[in-house]
Amino acid sequence: MEINSNINNTDLDLNAENIKAQMRKGVLEYCILSILRKGDSYVSPLIAELKAAKMIVVEGTLYPLLTRQKNQGLLSYRWEESPSGPPRKYYSLTEKGKKALEFMDDAWKDVIKTVELIKTGIEINEEE
Amino acid sequence: MEINSNINNTDLDLNAENIKAQMRKGVLEYCILSILRKGDSYVSPLIAELKAAKMIVVEGTLYPLLTRQKNQGLLSYRWEESPSGPPRKYYSLTEKGKKALEFMDDAWKDVIKTVELIKTGIEINEEE
């Protein structure tokens, strides 16, 4: 079956944001943990910091993500009174979270190296 | 509702592959296009090269991805006889694909910079 090239003629511009978004996705968890490494925090400042770094995220993404990381034992949380408004849920890295973060530091370096390798070309010697 | 920390007590080791996998996902499309920049290819060698770079991917991932990129106009393909076996579908970058790739080069640099920024800390000055 032939496929007409006009099935999905989205412009490059339309893809642009999507491309960046995709790349960011893979490192979102890493970024969250990295921010918390610098100090406990709750969602609003987390979003602010990610936004400031152009790693744009919204609440609906962050809350489930934090819950996942907490369920994995990477984070713990405590409630703190707010000077105004409802209490805040402060997250902090657990020991396991710190280890995971160290692992991610390496994984991230690896990915960067891998991409570089692919861009420049690899010699393939049959199987490994 | 309290959450028992044993709901999801997967070891860090179990997450390890998952963490790397997540990070790789975001750059998969970029890698595909980067490989094709060096010369046309078809699925088997593509998988071999990605595997060699530890960017492990399987057929079921690659075929739909190539089809998506083709439908977006980033790739075109042609059939070529094989010295043995069924014909091969060679993909090559289109002009649009080349432009997208250049864009991705920048996007990738941006993401690396962003992650570095987040790790070291950013000053937030209100809005942008």
Added chain:
DNA sequence: CCCACTACCTTGCAATACAAAGTACTGATA
């Protein structure tokens, strides 16, 4: 004629990011 090999393609599932809407506490205002 069958089998091994190569190669392409599809289906169903699971994970997850996002948009949007919902819940709820605080403090100011009327």
Added chain:
DNA sequence: TATCAGTACTTTGTATTGCAAGGTAGTGGG
């Protein structure tokens, strides 16, 4: 005390997409 604005946490529905597994099909050797 009712209401509203602001802050903050949470959930629901949808779309994307990677993967495991299975399916189709051409070529050449026994």
